[in-house]
Amino acid sequence: MSSTLSQPLAPATAAAPRSRPPARRRRPARAVWRSVWTGALTALVLVVVVYPLVWLVLGSLKTQPEFLNNPTFALPESWTNLDNYVTAVTDGNLGTYARNSVIAVLPSLALTILFGVAAGFALEVMVWKGRATTLLLFLAGIMVPGQMILLPLFTMYFEVGLTGSLWPLIITYTAIGLPLTVFMMATFFRGVPREIFEAATLDGANVLRMFLAVGLPLVRNAIFTVALVQFFFIWNDLLIALTFTNRDELRTIQVGLLNFRGQFGQVDYGPTFAAVCLNVFGTLAIYLFLNQRVMKGLTAGSVKG
């Protein structure tokens, strides 16, 4: 364990060499004790987080009788029993659900971010009467429970003829994501020194160019943070997806997971876990792919008012 006091991976300066601290001169016994303690603590954290995931994978390999009759934490009897995965993909229509989730989530994410960043800019950087009130209006949206808007929205979508497609999901997700996005983006723009924008106006840039060329790059990491937060909210949504998807070929993954339940409350544990695992590993792949950026985004663009 390095005894340097430097902080890890501070995004802009991670590569810069840090000064050596005086801790170096401490007694070796203490350092050993310290690293044992560190190791134990880390191991504990990892067990708490990882073990349930391992259990999930084990569960996906078990048959229903195995699941019900063997101890909860027994290993599966066969490591190559992939029947559950086959069931999940064929009977469970997992491919369709995953596609629907992607189709519903990505566009609404893009729209939320686009609209939200622009609105945040207009509310924080631009100068006009009533902007504080408008910001509060958006802020109020954070408090509204999703259950409250279901009935009116259902009526509206029905009248407009959008029922029976994924548009209700896309539109609702976009709108529900806006309050938090606008609020957070406004906060980020507040952190940018005003002189930057004022200098840009002196250079004669028009507002839209300034937004695209000056504003956006400044909050790039922040955008990533917000996108990440919104992604998890939308991806894990059950309430809205349940209400607005009325046919099987429109279901999202979260709703689809309910399909492994029977009419009287019976649960097909194996296929459920297999479906969850596929979902989890799919997400994990995306996540690992984006991980560096995610962490940097969160790190650099955290909400600091």
Next chain:
Amino acid sequence: MRHVLGDRRAIALLLGPALVVYTLVMLVPVVWSLGYTFFEGNTITGFEPVGLDNFARLAADPAVREALWFTARFAVVLTIVQVVVGYLLALLYVFVLRRASGVVRTLVFFPVVLPTVAVALLFQQLFESAPRTGPVNALLEAVGIGGVDWFASGSTAFWVIIAMETWRSMGFYAVLLYAGLVDIPEETLESARLDGASGPRLVRHIVLPLSLPVLLSSVIFSINGTLKVFDSVLALTNGGPGSQTTPLTLYMYQTSFTYGEYGFGSSIALLLTMLCLVVTLFIFRSSRRDLTKA
């Protein structure tokens, strides 16, 4: 200069789309739903005006009080637990693991992306007491405390929900708070160390005050999520046993869509919205004040 930043067409163009979508899909339905608070009925039976009856019922209904109490208790406890655990993890990343924290951060963060239905299933098994003894009870029996039938009463089920939500979200808060810790200037820490501060003292007197702003925004995040908890409770306990773990959101959903009393349901939603509004404005104001000081 002032008029460039005050260009009305540009403002309309930037703000317009967000405002239009937000108004149509959130504000209009909210106002529409608020209108229902003066009616009772549902879409099948039709709506009848009932004046202020729903508000009288809101004040008198013991189930509302129970749900309100659960919601408040849940939001306060979970906010404290998940922010504190997240903060401890962040401290672990920054001061103990340091450069090696990358992998740990990634792993601890990961449960955030798991579907609620799956996590609930997992925790049901973890805390199972019969017919098989789940690992938590096995552990309790091993240390001689004896197993607990966790889901048999609201007071123990409450802690299972807290544990589940903490497990799910601690990595998220850890990374959020980690960001705040990393931003503390090295020189500040260095000079504090030269003054002889170390360990808990360093954290308490230097680190904690400096990470207050990011702590406060975590609290805002957390309280808003926890006051509106729905999926997790639905999947884990479905509000039971009895209605002992029913939050306002679930009671509202049941009232509107299962019991067919949309007017009363809307009144419950209004109560919840007011609660969120008051709490958030309170934290928001104190956070802004703190920031201007910082």
Next chain:
Amino acid sequence: MNPAMQRRATMVAASVAALALTVTACSSGNDSSDGGSASSESFEYLSLAENTAVKDTLTALSKDLCRAPQSEAPLEVTTQPQASFDQQLQLLAGQGALPSVFATGNSPEVIKDVHGSGQLVDIDAELEKLGKSDAIIPAARSTIEALYDGEVYVLPTEFNVEGLWYNKALFEENGIDAPTTWDELDAATATLAKAGVTPMAAAGKDGWPLTRLVGNYLYRSLGPDALQKVADGEAKLTDPEYVEAAAQVAALGKAGAFGDSVGSIDYTTAMNQFLTGKAGMYYMGSWALANFNDPSQNTVGAENIGFVPFPAVEGGAGDSTQLAANIGVPLAMSQDRFDDGAKAWLDCMADGFGPQSLTAQGVVTGFAAETDADLPPLTTTVLDQIDAADQTVLWFEALFNPKATTTATSNAQLLVTGRMSPEDFMAAVQADLG
């Protein structure tokens, strides 16, 4: 800077691809919905996502016996999970957009409301017009009439009788006979508990398997009209003779009838306890025959399972020939969509649904079903019981509103674990009955 630019390019490309996907997917979604509602020619069936039997039966019929109606009005199935089914029905009925035929939801109350708004086909009258009044068997008709205030506006796509299933081998080992009276049930419970077997498997987490016992006790002690009286306001659940039923079931729980932690046992677990010989008795409906007849689930063997009606209560006004019965989640038809195609479908279902469902799905329906197909012996036993039953009774919550139903099922585990007194339990349910 370069890697960042690359990443951005990838993300732009990804979002463009996503948008392209969206456009195609949404337009195809719109097309299918236009085909569904605008022409109103299709025979649209809204199914509980959890129920596949009805969907499979209708699909099989559309390819065989019901080819004619199928060509006139093609079958189109949409599904909605149970969790949001009642909500969906409310929303659709509110828009006057009910599908041609649909499952009636979790609580009978919802469909009564829809019927009250005049949106449903009078099935009885239509069957009479078709000259097929006897398509629905008498037992099922009596159950429907008891449920829906004497009217028949639903199709009984299931007909289930409920009672006490028991493990013959376990009973023999412990020297007990199948209980025919409540006292014998008490005694059997005590014997089995002493022998270290869970006397009765029950999914306390779901609640309804426990309240079923309360309801049945009421029917036995106070007679088949016990709960109708409550619905009509002539009696209250808080009356002593009603509280007695809750007290008896609570006493059963206190005697260890349901084993430990009944509240954390779900449907699948309870079923498995019984089918692996870990529980002596199991109160359940005949829909469980599918599980009983499946050797991979049933390790004690179908021949080892016996059935008795719910035991009689000494001196009670009811008796054990009055079988508890239900019609599962019946179907209703929308008046707006009752065109010639839908009529032809009704005509065909009256003839074909029963036999098709029984032979292909093993599900007993409320439709007449003469069949010479080879049925598993346990199924035959149940069919005989149905034939012999001249009167059926409902279940505890059958005539309750949804709120009282939720209160009853969610508090049931508290009742049997002694955390809620029988008086409080009945008072809580009565309060929600309004």
